[in-house]
Amino acid sequence: DTAVSQTPKYLVTQMGNDKSIKCEQNLGHDTMYWYKQDSKKFLKIMFSYNNKELIINETVPNRFSPKSPDKAHLNLHINSLELGDSAVYFCASSTGTGGYEQYFGPGTRLTVT
Amino acid sequence: GENVEQHPSTLSVQEGDSAVIKCTYSDSASNYFPWYKQELGKRPQLIIDIRSNVGEKKDQRIAVTLNKTAKHFSLHITETQPEDSAVYFCAASIGNNDMRFGAGTRLTVKP
Numbered sequence: 625d626t627a628v629s630q631t632p633k634y635l636v637t638q639m640g641n642d643k644s645i646k647c648e649q650n651l652g653h654d655t656m657y658w659y660k661q662d663s664k665k666f667l668k669i670m671f672s673y674n675n676k677e678l679i680i681n682e683t684v685p686n687r688f689s690p691k692s693p694d695k696a697h698l699n700l701h702i703n704s705l706e707l708g709d710s711a712v713y714f715c716a717s718s719t720g721t722g723g724y725e726q727y728f729g730p731g732t733r734l735t736v737t
Numbered sequence: 738g739e740n741v742e743q744h745p746s747t748l749s750v751q752e753g754d755s756a757v758i759k760c761t762y763s764d765s766a767s768n769y770f771p772w773y774k775q776e777l778g779k780r781p782q783l784i785i786d787i788r789s790n791v792g793e794k795k796d797q798r799i800a801v802t803l804n805k806t807a808k809h810f811s812l813h814i815t816e817t818q819p820e821d822s823a824v825y826f827c828a829a830s831i832g833n834n835d836m837r838f839g840a841g842t843r844l845t846v847k848p
Contacts, residue, residue, distance in 0.1 A: 657835070665824050667781065667838040680835050714780065722830045723769030723788065728780040 627651050630715050630729040644701045645732045647715030656698040659714040710736045739764045741829050743839025758842045760827035761809040767829040770810045776823045817846045
């Protein structure tokens with residue numbers, strides 16, 4: 625009965641490859657997010673979706689493409705992976721945008737070699 | 738857009754002492770201020786939050802204060818315990834816009 629789940633938990637891949645991370649929430653929330661947490665622990669928002677529509681797209685390379693097939697899922701596809709993409713990626717969800725608690729997934733540790 | 742600054746970046750206290758983490762925000766329209774705790778290798782989790790119509794909120798050993806005039810808010814942890822050791826993030830959001838997080842404070846409670 626995990627609230628926000630992500631797969632895979634760990635992902636090790638080589639430069640230039642394409643990979644996807646999947647996220648699912650069973651909380652009935654309308655809004656989902658992707659965050660990148662670098663080695664210095666800084667949490668940076670990448671994308672925000674509300675009811676399957678893109679709300680926020682921060683300054684993220686267009687190699688990153690989110691897709692929301694329905695309100696409960698938000699996947700992240702990354703093309704042509706680079707060393708600098710190595711980080712922990714967190715999915716999160718909330719009742720709505722703005723002033724609501726965000727529930728985070730367990731994170732996906734991506735290592736690009 | 739909103740900019741959130743958090744200090745200090747690291748904080749070490751003795752068990753039983755108090756810990757205070759401070760954040761400032763730039764947009765006076767911000768109206769929601771949560772604090773998240775992230776233990777090593779785990780996900781961030783909300784520990785307390787405050788809205789702009791309230792000046793202080795307490796939950797057992799933790800409290801948050803908000804000064805809207807000065808645009809800063811603080812997290813206070815009293816009687817710290819080793820299990821309080823973690824990275825703490827403040828955040829601020831405006832209405833329907835998404836939250837911006839501070840850079841985090843690594844708190845170490847020494848037994």
